[in-house]
Amino acid sequence: VAGVEERPALATALRRGTLEFCVLAMLADGERYGVELVRQLGAENALATSEGTLYPLLSRLRRAGFVATNWQESTSGPPRRYYALTVDGRAALTHFKTEWTTFRTAVDRIVGTESR
Amino acid sequence: MTQAHDQLVARYLEAVVRAAAELPAHRRDDLVVDLREHIESARADLVEGAGGETADAVAAILRRLGDPVAIVNEARLGLTPPPAPTPPMFVTAPPRARRRLPVWGTVLISVAVAVVILCVGTMALGAVLFQQPSRESPVSGTPVDAPSFRPPAPTPS
Numbered sequence: 482v483a484g485v486e487e488r489p490a491l492a493t494a495l496r497r498g499t500l501e502f503c504v505l506a507m508l509a510d511g512e513r514y515g516v517e518l519v520r521q522l523g524a525e526n527a528l529a530t531s532e533g534t535l536y537p538l539l540s541r542l543r544r545a546g547f548v549a550t551n552w553q554e555s556t557s558g559p560p561r562r563y564y565a566l567t568v569d570g571r572a573a574l575t576h577f578k579t580e581w582t583t584f585r586t587a588v589d590r591i592v593g594t595e596s597r
Numbered sequence: 598m599t600q601a602h603d604q605l606v607a608r609y610l611e612a613v614v615r616a617a618a619e620l621p622a623h624r625r626d627d628l629v630v631d632l633r634e635h636i637e638s639a640r641a642d643l644v645e646g647a648g649g650e651t652a653d654a655v656a657a658i659l660r661r662l663g664d665p666v667a668i669v670n671e672a673r674l675g676l677t678p679p680p681a682p683t684p685p686m687f688v689t690a691p692p693r694a695r696r697r698l699p700v701w702g703t704v705l706i707s708v709a710v711a712v713v714i715l716c717v718g719t720m721a722l723g724a725v726l727f728q729q730p731s732r733e734s735p736v737s738g739t740p741v742d743a744p745s746f747r748p749p750a751p752t753p754s
Contacts, residue, residue: 515631515635519635531661531662531667531668532635532661532663533663533664533668534663536628536632536668537671538671539631540627540631558637558641558645559637559641
């Protein structure tokens with residue numbers, strides 16, 4: 482009964498609180514060009530997010546001081562905005578990793594989805 | 598051709614602005630600037646690419662960006678709160694059924710403690726009253742003096 486309508490709501494609920502850390506994790510190895518970052522996340526079907534919805538997310542991360550942006554000249558077209566992890570962003574990511582592992586383990590155990 | 602593509606983009610951004618009417622102005626401006634930048638960069642990549650910029654390719658950029666309303670809904674959200682948010686001042690009382698067990702537990706523990714105190718107290722009193730003669734001179738004065746505090750036996754009248 483509560484099937485088709487529930488699924489997008491579930492995906493939204495699961496995404497909330499985790500997607501921002503996926504963004505931070507993607508910046509862990511170095512700064513990234515915004516369009517490229519957004520394209521890669523938008524292409525992850527399981528995350529069920531359009532490229533456009535990632536900009537408000539990036540904007541929040543910027544306001545929170547977790548990411549910083551800078552402009553770099555491009556050989557084609559306008560200058561490109563690059564996103565980089567800040568010290569606070571890296572700390573937030575580290576904290577999330579611990580929390581996530583604990584959370585995931587508990588849910589897996591209760592729901593019965595442990596990998597064997 | 599490019600003018601037609603510009604119009605496509607302009608219509609999309611107008612739809613974003615309309616959907617974002619209730620957002621604070623700076624948030625709305627941030628959002629539109631971000632999306633415009635994305636579109637311009639993506640279009641520049643098209644021009645660089647082999648296929649050039651076609652209407653389909655521009656439409657695809659906008660389609661991947663997604664529904665303006667969904668984007669604005671995302672912009673309404675806050676970040677996940679940082680660790681340890683302050684607890685609310687007033688919490689609604691938990692349902693009665695969940696509290697009952699702890700209350701019973703407390704009552705049981707209280708009764709048990711009372712019984713133990715009574716038993717130990719009785720034994721201690723008994724020890725003081727009845728073992729007195731066998732003790733010569735304890736360090737503490739109280740047990741020695743204890744007999745003098747005994748009320749005199751009622752004299753039969």
